[in-house]
Amino acid sequence: MTVHKTSSELLRKKREEAGLTQSELGERAGMTQQRVHRFESGETRFRVEDILQFSEALKCEPNDLIPGARTLSDRERALLTIFSQLPPEEQDKFLRVGNALAEPPPEDNGGSTGQTPHRKVS
Incomplete structure (x- = not known):
């Protein structure tokens, strides 16, 4: 089809x-x-x-x-709205922060820092 x-x-x-x-x-x-x-x-x-x-x-x-297209959630729409209102240099910072938050936490080598590890936001 x-x-x-x-x-x-x-x-x-x-x-x-x-x-x-x-x-x-x-x-x-x-x-x-x-x-x-x-x-x-x-x-x-x-x-x-x-x-x-x-x-x-x-x-x-x-x-x-549109077949196969996905509608954005309210949270995704809010992020896009915020992002689109930023000047280009601030958009770059926004992306760097988002990428850092989405990275898996480093492996724990036996010691605990007491900090909650970051997890990928969905």
Whole structure:
């Protein structure tokens, strides 16, 4: 099965979950019912702009219409928001701190420092 065919099925499923007809979705997305039908039937391939139009019209994430895509968690979104607001040099620092936190702790050679070892954040 091709990617555009699977996206077609995801689009139809999301439209039906929203309780919309193809005409209603077309109105919301600024296109005709016939164009919506061509996307849902797999006759027309999706472009990024189409995915964005449909996701806005369906009030869903663009990833919901892309097979195999994963939606970010609230925590992941928060990190991306913070990161994107930093100037480039601060982004580099942010990445270095994140990488240091994700590294496995050094092996304990018999002595305990009393510190809690860092663990990879998921």
